[in-house]
Amino acid sequence: MIPPRAVHARSPGETDVFARLRSDPLTADWIVLHSLDIAAHRTQVSGEADFVVIIPHGGVLFMEVKACRTVRREGGLWYLGNLPGEARGPFKQAAEAMHSLRERLAKARPHLSRVPFSSCVVFTHLAFRENSVEWHPWQVIDSVAMRSAPMSRLLREIMNKTRSCIQAAPHGGWLLPGSKEPYQEQCAEIAEFFRPDFECFQDYKTVAANIEAELRQFTDEQIVCLDAMETNPRVVFSGPAGTGKTVLALESARRASVEGQDALLLCFNRFLGARLAKECEAHGSGVRAKTLHSHMVEVAKIEHSPSFSNRDFWECELPRCAIDSLLSQDKPAFVFDELIIDEAQDILRDEYLDFLDLSLHGGLSAGKWRMFGDFEKQAIYGSANLALRDFYARLSAPPAEYSLRTNCRNTPSVASLAELLGGLSPGYCRVLRSHDGTEPKYLFYQSESDQVACIEQALTELFELGMSGKDIVILSMRSDESAAAAKIQSSAWRSRIRPFGPAEAGGYIRYCSIHSFKGLEAPAIILTDLDGFSRQSLEALIYIGVTRSLHRLIIVMQESIKAQLLSRITA
Structure with missing residues (x-):
């Protein structure tokens, strides 16, 4: 049964026929296609077959199922139940669907052109005993027949009568006596031709473009956080990974440049520092972006730095040298109007904060600064030795705080995994x-x-x-x-x-x-x-x-x- 459930059944009659075909033990090696659309129909723009039954050693049978309780034909029009009259009756519908697909199959797969095709109409809720030159009596299965025999026998009989009818016709010599077509492998080939399985993937260029558009849209939404805190000179933006902290830091730098401020944008990670510096090139000399350590090296005028494994130099000696350099200048060239720090959780160290305090007009207690960090989960360098509350204790008054809990980077499945592995509490809102x-x-x-x-x-x-x-x-x-x-x-x-x-x-x-x-x-x-x-x-x-x-x-x-x-x- 393709599909395996009657998800496209439009009437109780189709549901009944589907169940009978599926449960009949003699149809175990048959293939049944339910609700098969026909794009290239011979008389219509498109059409549909209720059932296409592919019977090994029998043939291919197209079934039109009608669950109406009354049928009449008057003036050449068919009236099925309460539906308006239609010139194309159910027998013609079944036959046209059959011929449309038989022609396409024979043209595409000539070796299957000797497989017999037939059609029939099933009236599931009424007895139909009308005769006409427009159909054979054996092309009808009505409610009486359905009660008298299993569906497998009824359909096999139709195919046997079809074979006899073809062989008796003047041009029916193509169906050889004793022919066993279609064989099992031919049945599978016919089913694959009529309703092939396939899987299509969106090309990655489209995926990448969609991701970029989403990120641009959602990070723009995050920027309202800066608007909300605009009147606060000192703000800590705290949030887990994926909440747009780096984007907000870059936007803060852009705004500072527009306002004519000398701004310093710092981070801890050197690869992130390279990205920030590249992003800020368009802002001109008004914004400097770099890592904290590279900035301290520049301020201290140290030409040859030791390896990064020398933690005592980077955490203690370098900050002291940079502080001495700042204090020795009459007009310090490295004091800024605004300080912006990304990865702030990694710089909460007394020595670093002492240096930053001297690098800002008004200092950390009275100057303008923005800090962005994940103070719960991302302090992995081991460089910080202060908690956020200890940093606040160094200030004359605590800064404003803004909690970022909206993930704008990750897909929902990755965000959920991050919450579980990171033990985020609270998680993303x-x-x-x-x-x-x-x-x-x-x-x-x-x-x-x-x-x-x-x-x-x-x-x-x-x-x-x-x-x-x-x-x-x-x-x-x-x-x-x-x-x-x-x-x-x-x-x-x-x-x-x-x-x-x-x-x-x-x-x-x-x-x-x-x-x-x-x-x-x-x-x-x-x-x-x-x-x-x-x-x-x-x-x-x-x-x-x-x-x-x-x-x-x-x-x-x-x-x-x-x-x-x-x-x-x-x-």
Whole structure:
């Protein structure tokens, strides 16, 4: 039965016939197409067959089902129940549907042209004993016949009579005596021709354009948050991942430029800093965008910085040098009218705040500033040593606060996963993106080589969807050198993968750590190397990783942590 349920039944008669055909044990090897549309009808713009029954060793039978309780023909018009008169009676409807599709089948598949076709009319609720030259008596199944025999026998008899009628006709020699057509494989071919299965995918260029339009629309909606807090000189915008904090920070910088203010836009992550700097180029010299550390290096006039592994330098020595440099200047060149900080949760450190206090006209207590951060879940660098309330205690008066709880980046399925893995409480109040039909996918591995194979499988699937390398980022819990993506050696992928960098990497697939990619996003994210970490670190990093995804998310995880994570997802 195609479809398997009578979802398109327009009358109780069709429902009855459907049930009889489905439940009859002698129709087990038949194929029945219900409600088959006919686009190229021989006499109409389009038509429909109630049932097309394909019977092995019998033929193809077109059935017109009528559940009316009265039938009459008067003046050449057929009146079925309370319907208005119609010149095309049910027998002609069935015959025209049959001839329309038989002609198309014979033209497209000539080897099936010897399969006999027939048509009949089923009156499910009344006895029909009328005779006419316009139909054969055996082309009628009425309520009496339906009560007297199973549907399989009635339809088989019609096909037997059809065969005899064809062979007796002057031009019926094409149907050879003893012919067993259609065979089982021919039945399947006929069904596939009439109602083929198919699956179509929206091309990724269209998907990408839709995503871009959605993000533009929804982030524009988020900008009203800035309007609401315009009269407050000092504001903390707090919200989980995906709530548009970076977009709001960039818009704050643009507004400061329009107002003629000297503004400084800072963040913690160097890749995000590169993005902010590029986005702010259009604002001219009125807005400077960079990372906190690169700005302190510039202020302190340090030419050769030590490696980032020297935490004491970056967290203590560098801020002290930058502060000394500011204090030694009679007219400091690095004091700004407005301070804007993205990833503010990572800069809540006494040394950093002391430097920022000197970098702003009026200081942090009286100057104008905007801070954007996830003060619940995204402080993963370990650089901050103050809670938000401790920062407020440093000020003469607490700033205004605005809570961002509307996710404008992720699809609903990814947002839900982030809530579960991140333990967000409260969660998102709304998710603006529409459900695009995709769900996060999980691939499990046991060994390191298995993980590499899983990554290659994920890449193959994404490319089959029409994505290119620039759409895909592989994120790892580890540093670049030890990441699984760096160990891919197959000729199919090795030359197409590059470490993530501040500049666009052409059409390459890129990989980096979750730490390095924080604050950024990509159409497709493959999350890897989820092993060897504490549960708290694991869940925090996975939460950040999954929320980088705009469209597709594939999580590659070790079998040993499968139960741990899935228990959170299904709890």
